[in-house]
Amino acid sequence: MYALKILTAQPQRAVLTCLGIALCVVLMLFLLAVYRGVSVGSLEYVRSSDADLWVLQRHAANILRSTSLLSERHGEVIRNVKGVESASPVLFLLGGVERGKPGAQKLVTTYFTGFDTAAGRGGPPALASGRNLESDSEIVLDRSFAAKYGFKLGDKLSVKGEALLVVGLSSGTNMFVIQYAFITLNRARRLYGMKDVVSAYQVRLKPGAEPAAVRTSIRRALRDVAVYDRDTFLSNNGQEMRSGILPLLYTVAIIGAAVLTAILSLILSVNVLERRKELAVMKALGAPAGFIPGLVIVQAFCLAGAGTVLGTGAFFPLSRLVERFSPEITTRAAPVHVAIVIAGAVAVSLLSSLLPIQRLRRIYPLEVFR
Amino acid sequence: MTSPPVAATHRVFKVYGSTGHRTTALNDVSVEAGAGELVLLLGPSGSGKTTLLTVIAGLEKPTTGDVTLFGKNVADYAPSQLQKLRAGNIGFVFQTFHLIDALTVLDNVLLVTRFNRQPRRAAKERALGLLTRFGVEGLAGAYPHTLSQGEKQRVAVARALVNEARLVIADEPTASLASQQGFEIVRLLRAFATDENRCVVVASHDERIAEFSDRVLRLGDGTLVS
Numbered sequence: 001m002y003a004l005k006i007l008t009a010q011p012q013r014a015v016l017t018c019l020g021i022a023l024c025v026v027l028m029l030f031l032l033a034v035y036r037g038v039s040v041g042s043l044e045y046v047r048s049s050d051a052d053l054w055v056l057q058r059h060a061a062n063i064l065r066s067t068s069l070l071s072e073r074h075g076e077v078i079r080n081v082k083g084v085e086s087a088s089p090v091l092f093l094l095g096g097v098e099r100g101k102p103g104a105q106k107l108v109t110t111y112f113t114g115f116d117t118a119a120g121r122g123g124p125p126a127l128a129s130g131r132n133l134e135s136d137s138e139i140v141l142d143r144s145f146a147a148k149y150g151f152k153l154g155d156k157l158s159v160k161g162e163a164l165l166v167v168g169l170s171s172g173t174n175m176f177v178i179q180y181a182f183i184t185l186n187r188a189r190r191l192y193g194m195k196d197v198v199s200a201y202q203v204r205l206k207p208g209a210e211p212a213a214v215r216t217s218i219r220r221a222l223r224d225v226a227v228y229d230r231d232t233f234l235s236n237n238g239q240e241m242r243s244g245i246l247p248l249l250y251t252v253a254i255i256g257a258a259v260l261t262a263i264l265s266l267i268l269s270v271n272v273l274e275r276r277k278e279l280a281v282m283k284a285l286g287a288p289a290g291f292i293p294g295l296v297i298v299q300a301f302c303l304a305g306a307g308t309v310l311g312t313g314a315f316f317p318l319s320r321l322v323e324r325f326s327p328e329i330t331t332r333a334a335p336v337h338v339a340i341v342i343a344g345a346v347a348v349s350l351l352s353s354l355l356p357i358q359r360l361r362r363i364y365p366l367e368v369f370r
Numbered sequence: 371m372t373s374p375p376v377a378a379t380h381r382v383f384k385v386y387g388s389t390g391h392r393t394t395a396l397n398d399v400s401v402e403a404g405a406g407e408l409v410l411l412l413g414p415s416g417s418g419k420t421t422l423l424t425v426i427a428g429l430e431k432p433t434t435g436d437v438t439l440f441g442k443n444v445a446d447y448a449p450s451q452l453q454k455l456r457a458g459n460i461g462f463v464f465q466t467f468h469l470i471d472a473l474t475v476l477d478n479v480l481l482v483t484r485f486n487r488q489p490r491r492a493a494k495e496r497a498l499g500l501l502t503r504f505g506v507e508g509l510a511g512a513y514p515h516t517l518s519q520g521e522k523q524r525v526a527v528a529r530a531l532v533n534e535a536r537l538v539i540a541d542e543p544t545a546s547l548a549s550q551q552g553f554e555i556v557r558l559l560r561a562f563a564t565d566e567n568r569c570v571v572v573a574s575h576d577e578r579i580a581e582f583s584d585r586v587l588r589l590g591d592g593t594l595v596s
Contacts, residue, residue, distance in 0.1 A: 002473065002481075009472035281468040284429065285529075286457025286485045289450065365429050368468055369420050369541055 003298035006275065014303065017267045021307025021345075022314060024260040028253055028341050029315040030322070033331035034176070035249050040332055042241040044172030045113075045180065046234050048125035051202035052211050054233040055087070058224045062237040063092055063200060064175070065244070072196045074222055081217045083209030088121035089198040090114065091188045097181065098158040099149050105158070108149055110141075110181040112159075114188025121202050124182050129153060130168030136187040140168035142179035147327035159183075160191050174330045176245070257348060264303060264352035268296055272356045276363055284365035293357045300349040308345040312338055374441060375402040376537050376569035377426045382435030384421050384592075395421040396432070397592040405536070408563045408570040410580055413589035419573035420541055422589070426571060427460055427539050428452045440536065457485035461530030463559075465542035467522040469514040469529075475501065476510040479529045486533060493532065500528040504558060520551035527558055538562065540572040544579060556582045 007014050042064060046054075055078060060068035070089075078087040091114040096107030115122030117133050124132065128143045130153045139159075141151055146169050151157060155166045164183065173180035189195055205214055215227045228236065272279065279292055319331040384396035395418045403409040403426075411419045424430040425437055428444045437444040440459065447455065456462075461482075469478045476497060483493035501507045504524040506517075514522060523543065530538050540559060544552030556572070560582045563570040572583065580586050588595040 002477070002484075005477070006470075006472045277468065278470045278472075281464075281470070282481070282485075284456070284462060285482050286453050286455070286460070288453060288457070288485060291485065366424055368464055369424055369429075 003295045004302060006271065006295065007299050007302060010271075013267065017263065017303050018307045018310055020263045021260060021304055022311035024256050024263070025308050025311025025341055025345065026315045026318055027256045028344065029312065029333065029337055030319060030331065031249050031253050031256070032337040032340065033315075033319060033333040034329060035245060036332040036334060036337070037174070037330035038176040038245055039238070039241060040172055041174035041176060041179075041330055043234060043237055044125045046237050048172065049121065049202055049230075050204065051088070051121065052205045052230060053203040053215060053218070054228045054230070055201040055203060055218060055222075056199070056226050056228070058226050060226060061228075062233070062240045064237055064240045066240075068092075068199045070198045070201065070225065072198065074225060075198065075201055077221050078201055078203060078218055081214060081221055083205050083214040083217070085204045085206045085209075086119065086121070087201040087203045088116055088119040089185060090116075090122040090200050090202060091185055091194070091197060092199045093188060093192055093194075094178075095159065095192070097149075099151075108145075109178060110145060111175070111178050112188055112191075113180050113182050114185040115182065116185045121204070124168065124170035124180070125172045126170060128169045128171040130166070132168055133182060133184055134167070136184045136190075137163070137165055138167045138183075139164040140170050140182040141166055142173040142181065143169040143171055144174045144323075144327040144330055145179035145181070162187075162191065174328060175241075176328065176330070179328065257344060260304075260345075261348050261352045264300055264348060265355045267303065268300055268352060268356040269359060271299065272296065272359050272363075277368065279360065279363050280365055280367040283363065284368050292360055293353070296356050296360065297350070297353045300353045301346075304345040304349040304352075308342055312341070375404045375438065376440060377571065378402040378438040379422070379426065379432070380436045380438070382422075382425060382432040382437060384418075384425060384430070385433045395592050396425065399435075399589075399592070399594050401426075401587055401594065403537075403569050403571050405569050406563060406567045407584040408560050408572060408582065410583035410586045411571065411573040411589055412575070412577065412580065412586050413573075413595075414575055416591075417589040418592035419575075419589055421592075423539050423541055423571065423573050427462070427537075428455065454486065457482055458533055459536045461533060461535035461538040463523070463526050463530045463538065463540035463543045463555075465545045467514075467519075467526045467546070469522055469525060471514055474511050474513055475506065475517070475525050478514065478525060479532050482529060482533050488533070496534075497528065497532050500531055501525070504528055519547055520554070523547055523551070523555050524558070527555060531562060534566075536568055538568060538570045540570065542574055543572060544574060544576055549578070552576070552579070553582075 056068040057070055060066040075087050075089055078084055093112040095112045096109055098105040099108055100106050124140050133140060151166055153166055156163045211229050218227045282292055322329055380400050382396050382399045386393045386395055411422060413419050425432050428439055479497040480493055501510055506521055506524050543555050556579045559570045562568055
């Protein structure tokens, strides 16, 4: 009660502090949601595939940051391995889409994914609008890529001077720094002059076939390939994604938490300094040892709690606003994120109380007699 | 004084500073204050009155000598026991009132009852009773900054008495008040000592309040003059 009354005695300061904390909470929630968004965008393609095995060039462990070059011959060998039902080729290429008016065009980079439409495997994991590819002259763009660069369904865009019709917009294909764009395998090979080249084969097994046994058979038949089961390949890609983005995320989150701690600690310290005389009076009157530090801790919890509630409430409309203005940013918030931020706020509250509590020790009851 | 003293000092010295810059605030001071009496420590500024009060209250240790509080040497109390003693048995009245700005008058009075975990309802009844007795019951919900100096000191006295203190320490309780307001405050303390058989020790430089006291102890340069 006393802690709250002392806080509300300076309403403007309390409100400003809560707003500062709320902004830090929004920042931390935003980072976590972006991480999840990137995670989904980076892994959804592999996660949604129904392939039992992935075959890549030897030493290539993922499709995010490694080069894998195989040929049609590899596919023929794989298809002949006992237990294999199908082997669908996919070709991944970094390339540019031209945007803007003729004569003033600029290239925007995308992650071309060429797949065999007849096999029906390797295409977009989900369509947000439009339809899948039916011919070599069509393209499916990631929806955030399309929004960012102003492409719509029915638009004709140019890749290496060749026109492609936008027939679909995909979701779960935004990797934050780059987005997938789906074209036919034939068109991908033709655009980049890579006849017969394949990046990976998505292998389906016949019912009853043992993945481990088939994997061994493929490796025996092809010495220059790496074969992964679904879970391992997903894990490899996840690890690659995390190693790229997590250090950045951690750094910014730690800076956010440090700013939050500093704000709270500063405000609580100012409160202690401003009320030095009153606190000395409390000590003189016989306040128990834990009473005054308790005031500081309760104040910290109240400020952090109010800031967290405010920040959590503001996060959802703010993240939608950010996504509207920067479509390449996809956020996916989860209840666990809110729980993490609440736990973080509790930790920050305790941490930020340390300095002001330390200051309390240098307040003496005798001060009130001077 | 027939009953054992509530507070007593025996040959107390209090010296501040290190060798070369030593200041003797109390020089061989022996005093006693018992239940039912108001003892006035009279002396000019710097005579050692406040130091003696803080030593009696156990807030400061004497350099040498003994201080007895409620029949026990203060040196034998643990810090936590002294804290409990102040919260439950000693009331304080300060020169500049020292009310908590963020709290209402009633909450200011109730503050010490929280320190020794008194039952809330009974404490509130006692606090309101004191405010009524001192004529400030209508200000229970007001904040200190809206009160006059006299009202503030009445509230401060109510705070000092709400824990049913056996000893009240008042440091220059009239110094910030006009004459009549000051006399009223001393009358309240006088009545408390007599009516409730409590011990009140007042430090002041104001000769005019001597008429309200049972005994006057004069201090000069840290020494008991008379």
